[in-house]
Amino acid sequence: MLTIEKLNVDLASNRILRDVSAQFDDARTIGIVGRNGAGKTTLLRSIMGLVKARSGSIRFDDRELIDLPGHVRAELNFGYAPEDRVIFPTMSVEQNLRLPCEVQGQSAQEITERLQTVLKVVPQIEPMLARSGSALSGGQGKMVALGRAIMVGTRVLMLDEPFQGLAPKLSQEYALALGRLKELQPDLCVVITESNVKLLGSIPDQIWTIERGSLTLNT
Numbered sequence: 198m199l200t201i202e203k204l205n206v207d208l209a210s211n212r213i214l215r216d217v218s219a220q221f222d223d224a225r226t227i228g229i230v231g232r233n234g235a236g237k238t239t240l241l242r243s244i245m246g247l248v249k250a251r252s253g254s255i256r257f258d259d260r261e262l263i264d265l266p267g268h269v270r271a272e273l274n275f276g277y278a279p280e281d282r283v284i285f286p287t288m289s290v291e292q293n294l295r296l297p298c299e300v301q302g303q304s305a306q307e308i309t310e311r312l313q314t315v316l317k318v319v320p321q322i323e324p325m326l327a328r329s330g331s332a333l334s335g336g337q338g339k340m341v342a343l344g345r346a347i348m349v350g351t352r353v354l355m356l357d358e359p360f361q362g363l364a365p366k367l368s369q370e371y372a373l374a375l376g377r378l379k380e381l382q383p384d385l386c387v388v389i390t391e392s393n394v395k396l397l398g399s400i401p402d403q404i405w406t407i408e409r410g411s412l413t414l415n416t
């Protein structure tokens with residue numbers, strides 16, 4: 198369980214997240230909806246430890262994360278697919294997928310097993326494995342970024358605007374992949390941001406709205 202309390206984050210001396218409090222339970226799929234600049238990416242980056250909080254608390258299973266550096270948080274098995282994907286162009290798709298697990302120090306066998314699971318969830322990746330990370334379309338890059346986040350995201354999976362710019366058919370495939378993932382890992386907590394709530398369809402169990410850095414649960 199991820200518990201956020203009175204989280205305040207400043208960027209360039211501007212308050213970006215304001216007293217954000219939320220509880221994201223295991224086995225839930227949570228939508229975070231807010232317009233451009235509302236603070237969606239900043240919230241996910243704060244949970245990942247990529248931006249420093251000014252004050253507040255982020256706890257995961259009663260462990261306080263707020264002062265834990267990003268590289269230590271890697272052990273927590275949070276997967277993160279940033280909105281700009283960041284697939285490394287000089288590596289193959291397979292190397293891109295293996296990388297976060299290698300950073301965690303997992304064995305080659307563990308990584309291969311995890312990769313098999315990811316390919317069950319996102320079979321579209323299989324024919325792309327040997328391809329260069331620079332040779333992907335926008336939509337293919339989104340599928341690979343999803344796969345890479347699932348490689349390490351065994352407890353919490355955070356997806357930043359995954360449906361933005363995806364063609365309807367690919368959106369449908371993406372949603373089906375998330376459904377397969379939930380079947381394989383029912384306890385996983387999935388957090389998905391979007392600016393357009395319609396793109397989330399019936400995927401989330403719970404929707405929060407973020408507006409100028411304030412987060413509220415929709416009822």
Ligand SMILES: Nc1ncnc2c1ncn2[C@@H]1O[C@H](COP(=O)(O)OP(=O)(O)OP(=O)(O)O)[C@@H](O)[C@H]1O
Nearest residue numbers: 208209213231232233234235236237238239240392
């Ligand atoms: N590095 C930064 N320095 C200063 N301000 C920033 C920085 N990054 C983001 N901001 C500001 O913080 C606010 C929230 O940005 P954020 O990227 O979290 O929003 P978002 O909801 O993800 O928006 P989008 O839908 O466009 O992705 C915006 O006003 C943005 O201009």
Ligand SMILES: [Mg+2]
Nearest residue numbers: 237238239280
């Ligand atoms: Mg964003």
